[in-house]
Amino acid sequence: MTREIRVQGTVAEGFEAVREEFTAVLADQEPHYAGQLAAYVHGRRVVDLWAGPDTDGGTLYGVYSSTKGAAHLVVALLVQDGVLDLDREVAHYWPEFAAGGKGAVTLRELLAHRAGVVGADAGFAPDELADDRAVAARLAAQRPFWRPGGAFGYHALSVGALAGEVVLRATGRRLREVYEERVRAPFGLDFFLGLPEEHEGRFRTVLPMAPTPEQRALLAAAPGGPHDLASIAFNRNAALPTDLEALPNSRAIRAAGPASAGGVASARGLAGMYAAAATGAEGRAPLLTAETLGVFGQIQSAGYDLVARAHKVFAVGFQATSENWYPFLGAGSFGHSGAGGSQAFADPRAGLAYGYTRRRFAFPGGAAPENERLVRAVHEAALAAR
Structure with a gap:
C-alpha cells in the first residue's frame, strides 16, 4: 500500500524530475x-x-561509514601537500605499526583495505x-588476519583510526582537527x-531497522559466526558486542x-563536502x-571482499561508487556509503556531488536501495543541464 509523503525543499530549474522521483520513492x-x-x-x-516528521534541511543524522569520506579527504589533502606518500610504509610514520609482520604495509595498501587489521582478537x-x-594503539600490536597485500576486506571500524594515527604522527595534529580547519x-x-x-538539538536518534518477516528470515540465515572476520570487523566479538544500529545514538x-x-551530517553536508573536494x-x-582526484579515484582493490563476503571495489580509501552500485556514473566516481542507508559521492566527469541521509536504519545495512533511483534521476538531470 502506498501513501503520500510531503516533500519539502527546492530544486533548480531542470531538476524538477528529481523532486518527482523523490516523491515517488517516499x-x-x-x-x-x-x-x-x-x-x-x-x-x-x-x-x-x-x-x-521532525526533519528539515538542517537536521543531522548519524552517517556511519560515510564518515570515512571525510577521513580520506584529509589524507588526500596531505598527499597533495607532499606531507604523506601513499607508497611509503605506514611504519615510516608510525613505527609501532610494524609489529606482527605489518612492517611492509604501505599507506596505499592500508587505505585500500589490504592490511588485514580489521579488528582486534578480543x-x-x-x-x-x-x-x-x-x-590505533591496540591495532598496532595486532597481527594481521591475512597476509597484507594478499587479499582485501572491509576495515569497517578500524581504517579511520589507522589513517588518523598516520595523520597525527606526520603532522602532530589529529585528523578531526585538520578536517575542521581545512x-x-x-x-x-x-x-x-x-x-x-x-x-546537539539538531541531531535525531537513529531508528532501528524494521525488517519484514521475510527479511528477518534472510538475516537469520546469513552465514557467519561470533568469531568470523565480519564479526571481528564490526566488533561483534567483544565482551559487549557493538550494536551498530545504535552507534550514533551514543553522545x-x-x-x-x-x-x-x-x-554526523545532513545531506547538504555530505554533498557539500564532495562538491568542495571535486x-x-x-x-x-x-x-x-585534477591529478589528486585521479589518484584517489583509481581502483586499488576489486574482487572478493573477505569481510563482506561479496564482490567489492575500493579506490584509495574511497569506495568506487560507479563500480559498486551505479554503473551509469562516470569512471573515477568516488565516495562512501554508510550502514544506516546514507550515500555520498562525487562524479567529477559530470561535475556532480550527491548526498542522501535517512533516519531509519536501512535493510540490510549499507546504501539504502532507494539511492539507485535517486542517483539516476540526479545524474540524468545533471547531464542534461550541461
Missing part, C-alpha cells in the same frame, strides 16, 4: 520515514529536499571505540567529526567523531587538483 517507505537528498552540480546546489570496549587513538569550517559544512554540544561517539563511523563550492576553489 510513497513506498515505512510510516516513520524521514530523510534528506541534496546535490551540487559544478559547485552550485541544485537539489535540497527533505521529508518526514574486540574493543565501547569507550575504546569512541577513541581512535585507543583503537574542510568543514571554510565551506560551512553540516558534516561534523565530533559534534559540538551546541548542535560519546557523536562528541568524539571516530573517523570510521562516528560522523568542483569547489560556496565560491571557493576545489580542494583537490
Whole structure:
C-alpha cells in the first residue's frame, strides 16, 4: 500500500524530475520515514529536499561509514601537500605499526583495505571505540588476519583510526582537527567529526531497522559466526558486542567523531563536502587538483571482499561508487556509503556531488536501495543541464 509523503525543499530549474522521483520513492517507505537528498552540480546546489516528521534541511543524522569520506579527504589533502606518500610504509610514520609482520604495509595498501587489521582478537570496549587513538594503539600490536597485500576486506571500524594515527604522527595534529580547519569550517559544512554540544538539538536518534518477516528470515540465515572476520570487523566479538544500529545514538561517539563511523551530517553536508573536494563550492576553489582526484579515484582493490563476503571495489580509501552500485556514473566516481542507508559521492566527469541521509536504519545495512533511483534521476538531470 502506498501513501503520500510531503516533500519539502527546492530544486533548480531542470531538476524538477528529481523532486518527482523523490516523491515517488517516499510513497513506498515505512510510516516513520524521514530523510534528506541534496546535490551540487559544478559547485552550485541544485537539489535540497527533505521529508518526514521532525526533519528539515538542517537536521543531522548519524552517517556511519560515510564518515570515512571525510577521513580520506584529509589524507588526500596531505598527499597533495607532499606531507604523506601513499607508497611509503605506514611504519615510516608510525613505527609501532610494524609489529606482527605489518612492517611492509604501505599507506596505499592500508587505505585500500589490504592490511588485514580489521579488528582486534578480543574486540574493543565501547569507550575504546569512541577513541581512535585507543583503537590505533591496540591495532598496532595486532597481527594481521591475512597476509597484507594478499587479499582485501572491509576495515569497517578500524581504517579511520589507522589513517588518523598516520595523520597525527606526520603532522602532530589529529585528523578531526585538520578536517575542521581545512574542510568543514571554510565551506560551512553540516558534516561534523565530533559534534559540538551546541548542535546537539539538531541531531535525531537513529531508528532501528524494521525488517519484514521475510527479511528477518534472510538475516537469520546469513552465514557467519561470533568469531568470523565480519564479526571481528564490526566488533561483534567483544565482551559487549557493538550494536551498530545504535552507534550514533551514543553522545560519546557523536562528541568524539571516530573517523570510521562516528560522523554526523545532513545531506547538504555530505554533498557539500564532495562538491568542495571535486568542483569547489560556496565560491571557493576545489580542494583537490585534477591529478589528486585521479589518484584517489583509481581502483586499488576489486574482487572478493573477505569481510563482506561479496564482490567489492575500493579506490584509495574511497569506495568506487560507479563500480559498486551505479554503473551509469562516470569512471573515477568516488565516495562512501554508510550502514544506516546514507550515500555520498562525487562524479567529477559530470561535475556532480550527491548526498542522501535517512533516519531509519536501512535493510540490510549499507546504501539504502532507494539511492539507485535517486542517483539516476540526479545524474540524468545533471547531464542534461550541461
